[in-house]
Amino acid sequence: MSVYKPDAKWHEMVSGGYIPQAGNAQEYIVSGWRSQRPVRDDEACIDCLFCWVYCPDNAVPVKDESVIGQGFDLDHCKGCGICAAVCPKDCIEMVPESECDE
Amino acid sequence: MPQVKPMEGNQAVAEAMRQINPDVVAAYPITPSTEIVQTFAQFVADGEVDTNFVTVESEHSAMSACTAAAAAGGRVMNATSSAGLALMWEILYITASLRMPVILTVVNRALSGNINIHCDHSDTMGARDAGWIQLYAEDVQEAYDNLIQAVGIGAREDVRLPVMSCLDGFLVSHSYELLQVEDDEAVQEFIGPYQARYPLLDIENPITMGPLDLWDFYFEHKRDQWEAYGPAKQAIVEVGEAFGEKFGRHYGLMENYQLDDAEFVVMAMSSMAGTAKDAVETLRAEGVKAGLLKLRAFRPFPAEEIAEALQGAAAVAICDRAASFGAEVGPLYAEVTSALYNAGVHIPCSNYIYGLGGRMVTPEDIVGIYRDLEQVAAEGQPPQPLQFLGVRS
Numbered sequence: 001m002s003v004y005k006p007d008a009k010w011h012e013m014v015s016g017g018y019i020p021q022a023g024n025a026q027e028y029i030v031s032g033w034r035s036q037r038p039v040r041d042d043e044a045c046i047d048c049l050f051c052w053v054y055c056p057d058n059a060v061p062v063k064d065e066s067v068i069g070q071g072f073d074l075d076h077c078k079g080c081g082i083c084a085a086v087c088p089k090d091c092i093e094m095v096p097e098s099e100c101d102e
Numbered sequence: 103m104p105q106v107k108p109m110e111g112n113q114a115v116a117e118a119m120r121q122i123n124p125d126v127v128a129a130y131p132i133t134p135s136t137e138i139v140q141t142f143a144q145f146v147a148d149g150e151v152d153t154n155f156v157t158v159e160s161e162h163s164a165m166s167a168c169t170a171a172a173a174a175g176g177r178v179m180n181a182t183s184s185a186g187l188a189l190m191w192e193i194l195y196i197t198a199s200l201r202m203p204v205i206l207t208v209v210n211r212a213l214s215g216n217i218n219i220h221c222d223h224s225d226t227m228g229a230r231d232a233g234w235i236q237l238y239a240e241d242v243q244e245a246y247d248n249l250i251q252a253v254g255i256g257a258r259e260d261v262r263l264p265v266m267s268c269l270d271g272f273l274v275s276h277s278y279e280l281l282q283v284e285d286d287e288a289v290q291e292f293i294g295p296y297q298a299r300y301p302l303l304d305i306e307n308p309i310t311m312g313p314l315d316l317w318d319f320y321f322e323h324k325r326d327q328w329e330a331y332g333p334a335k336q337a338i339v340e341v342g343e344a345f346g347e348k349f350g351r352h353y354g355l356m357e358n359y360q361l362d363d364a365e366f367v368v369m370a371m372s373s374m375a376g377t378a379k380d381a382v383e384t385l386r387a388e389g390v391k392a393g394l395l396k397l398r399a400f401r402p403f404p405a406e407e408i409a410e411a412l413q414g415a416a417a418v419a420i421c422d423r424a425a426s427f428g429a430e431v432g433p434l435y436a437e438v439t440s441a442l443y444n445a446g447v448h449i450p451c452s453n454y455i456y457g458l459g460g461r462m463v464t465p466e467d468i469v470g471i472y473r474d475l476e477q478v479a480a481e482g483q484p485p486q487p488l489q490f491l492g493v494r495s
Contacts, residue, residue: 009322010323
């Protein structure tokens with residue numbers, strides 16, 4: 001069975017549009033869908049992990065049970081703003097992409 | 103030993119389903135196809151088949167369940183008519199796009215409104231772009247034979263497409279004819295075992311089916327699907343030949359009836375072709391070179407084969423049992439004339455829309471079409487391209 005390639009030609013695909021590689025959504029970069037991005041104030045964050053729990057795209061990285069200092073996975077964050085909405089300390093701000101460096 | 107039994111079209115279809123013994127049937131009854139699933143449900147209740155029979159709450163659910171069961175890896179069948187097919191619409195495209203060889207018997211019936219339970223082809227003609235193979239049966243025997251062949255056609259490795267096996271509502275579905283019923287073992291031997299290509303129940307090899315498919319991949323997937331219809335045409339021919347060798351009744355994409363030397367040709371599908379054969383015989387007895395081209399496979403459309411079959415004719419009448427409202431002609435006429443144009447065959451053609459909502463067509467009506475064709479051939483073009491046969495005017 002063929003492997004996912006973003007530039008695959010029609011005859012290189014699996015008929016029926018099946019996806020034979022489990023979990024390959026990770027390879028699909030959706031950063032272009034985002035009009036604003038979450039920015040966390042790590043000083044105010046209490047590490048409740050609500051943002052990690054609620055993120056629909058698994059785009060909140062956690063290391064050693066903490067989100068502090070980990071930022072966001074901007075390849076997979078679509079900018080929905082749920083993390084900012086559920087944050088009990090209001091320490092996540094949604095910043096327009098036009099005001100961001102990259 | 104094969105047996106000859108009097109059977110209605112619906113009973114013949116149910117009998118073929120019993121012999122095929124599908125893994126799953128998910129159906130919702132609708133006139134005039136009700137008797138198929140009703141009879142088959144009795145076979146299930148009596149333990150004559152191993153089928154998991156799913157009673158669902160609508161045709162939308164029926165085709166959803168069938169498509170899902172096929173995705174799981176099963177051999178799946180179903181039957182419907184008219185509004186039932188219309189309610190399956192959304193799923194019909196998915197079944198074909200996912201390349202699931204589901205077999206659906208459609209007992210052709212008019213679409214509402216106004217409400218009508220009798221035969222025309224507006225239901226399956228409307229579904230012609232959904233990606234399903236479509237076979238049309240002239241009589242009870244063909245309805246039985248087509249269903250058995252549909253199994254092998256749809257499931258072929260390079261095809262993997264769903265098949266609609268169509269017969270005319272009431273005219274065939276409720277008509278008793280003598281049916282040659284083949285042996286159960288012979289039918290099983292002919293269809294062979296089924297192995298789905300990527301069954302979802304193969305949990306060692308997990309795959310995803312039917313994901314979001316946007317501007318970046320959808321078009322390539324549709325382009326890939328386009329490739330299946332050439333092999334589907336070959337499969338119809340090859341399975342038809344194999345069926346002929348085993349059971350003695352030969353099938354192809356179409357049937358040429360008195361066509362070799364015919365000057366005046368009627369082109370029709372389904373039970374109309376049987377009536378037209380009577381008209382051909384009447385005219386041949388008078389010395390008129392009348393012929394019939396009966397189309398069996400409307401999808402995939404055998405454009406080149408039709409052009410080749412018609413190229414010697416002086417005039418052709420193409421008969422549509424469906425109206426394509428807003429178009430200038432019926433769907434069969436549009437495709438046949440396009441096929442002729444692309445093949446560089448220039449013959450005067452006329453279009454007859456007939457039989458809507460079960461309006462009767464007699465051999466005399468069809469003799470009248472041949473009389474019209476003599477005039478069309480003499481003048482080089484029809485006086486009017488489209489006529490409504492048998493409407494009060």
